[in-house]
Amino acid sequence: MRRLFAILVAFCLLSVAGCAIKKAPSGEDYYQQAQSNFAHHEYNAAIENYQLVIDKYPFSPYAEDAELKIGLAYYEMKEYAEAIGALDDFQRMHPTSKNLDLVSYYIAMSYYTQIGREDQDQTKTEQALKHFEIIEQRFPEGSFAELARQNANVCREMLARHEMVVGNYYFKRANFRAAESRLAELMQKYPDTPIAPDALFELGQALEKEGKKYSAAQAFAALERHYPDTPYSNKAKAELKKLKQPIDTEEDPLPLVLAETGYGGQQADQDRVVVRQRDATFDESSAAAPPSAPGTPAAPAQPSNQPLAAMAHRSASAYGPDGLPILDRPESPAPTQATGPATLKTIRLSQADPPMSIILDLTGPVAYDKRVQNGSGYSAAIVTLKDVTPDKTLQSHIVFDRSIFRDCDVKTDSQGTTVTMNTVPLADVSVVPLDGPPRLLLTFMPQNQQASN
Template identity: 30%
Template sequence: MNFYARLSAAALAAALAAALAGCASKSGNNMENWSPGRIHSEAKEEMSAGSYDKAIPMLETLEGRAAGTPLAQQAQLEKAYAQFKNGDKAEAVGTLDRFIRLHPASPALDYALYMKGVIHFNDDMGLFASIARQDLSERDQKAAKEAYESFSELVTRFPDSRYAPDARARMRYTVNALAQYEVHVARYYYRRAAYVAAINRAQQALKDYRDAPALEEALHILADSYDKLGMTDLRDDARRVLELNYPGGSVKTKSKPWWQIW
């Protein structure tokens, strides 16, 4: 091998070693000498690039390195966000629960509650951009109920929070989903001639979710179920309530899409 070939090979080896060293420097194993500021900067850089899996261990290191400071709290919240974006929803909720428990007086507590609600809100509920293509009222509503609880705590404790208006909108969205879920089940029972079960689910929707659009159909199911059972007095009562609340209404099966915010 001549001189120039050896030089080129040496240069290539040096470049490869430098590249590997650069990768290793962000692997989470060589941060002992990094300042908290540098760790935070590198983590944010990884998050900006969409490399949430690389940012998470950096933020965990930062939590310990900056313990007892506002930066540690910020790192914990950013870790929850990175976990959520990385698809680790259970871990993100766990991180937020820990933050809420350890920092009850934090000025970022409203954000933690909001973020927790958003994670549950998006869990099997879809984004606003795709809700029109899905009938999510037919799915289990555990996530919807947990989202509502988080948003409700936020607007109750922090009514003037910058996140409160969006939380209220999402609460209305969620209540509509939960009401439509009850109506979906009531409709299922009615179509199978299980009229007592249909009545119970329609009554549950009417009891728990006031003013939701799905309640018009709940009243129809209630009146029609009473009619099938020959309970004419209760049928007539349900029809009077229906006419009083929805005069001239024509809904007899499925009401407005559950995802529409009213």
């Protein structure tokens, strides 16, 4: 009897001990719980459980997806800095993941959803554009490529409108040189945005206000050429009649204008102004927030609306099905060509009447240096063409005696060919490399023209 009692007691103790020992959750358990939390929008709980998968079961088949979902959970909570950090870590730790296009898209969207108005700081817009362009380049056939292209266009338009706001700010305060710089930068970077015709017209006005009548005329001519079906085209025609300046019909005037303005280059810090108040000339609808990304890691549906659509005054005949102006030039700048040995074939005046430019015809793209030497009553524009030899038929001394040009000397040495053009006193000379066929367009700004206004 005692023996039976002892057996029963031992059995009971074992049963109680067995009940007290709980099975530890597996990596799958944590992952499934996190998935459930995520599906029910319990993102903090989801992050905790995904993190448990990573910490306790780093080599489980669920760990990689848990890292990804943490970034997406932060995105859904609108904690964009944390989302960017988590997704950046994922990219670094898993460079061959099949989800890299999705990760890149949500990093881009984390910046994109923070874009403010066009009169505010555009750092987030620049970051968003950078990452959308990465998607277009690395994953052109991926599920997110088309969305990335659309959103990249929105970013470009926002950046263009920001430059327009700053350009307007300077223009209204009669700081026409600063306005010229910002508007030229807009045209150099964002010529395919709906705001470009407006910007080019105002650039022409700024140049005219500075007394650069020839450059202003080229800007208005470029507007007629590239944006013929916009309201600004007729305005440009009227300005051209008023200016009565020669127009070079042989070359595209837009790169000429941009070269003369330095392509909107670096501006002195003291000249830069951060516009913090909204410009009254812009419609309030321009403050519409960009659409948010979809909440699940799948290819999102096409967005039903485009941000900034109300700001784009589009003409159906002037813009293509993608909403961008139809221009007779490539949509994006051509890649930089390698320079190498080339031949200088001819040196000729442009076809404008009177000519204000000289064209150097070449057999290929070249590297060059240019400088201006001023003397008493004359200037010498000197262009050194590196690794270039003159054609055997090219004369070493060419007489122009037309317009502002007197003559030209050609000399060659082991470094290349130097072309010296003797002219009336110059304020500046701009060099524009062109292709199809390769050539350099040299445009001259006489001192008397710069001082005339």
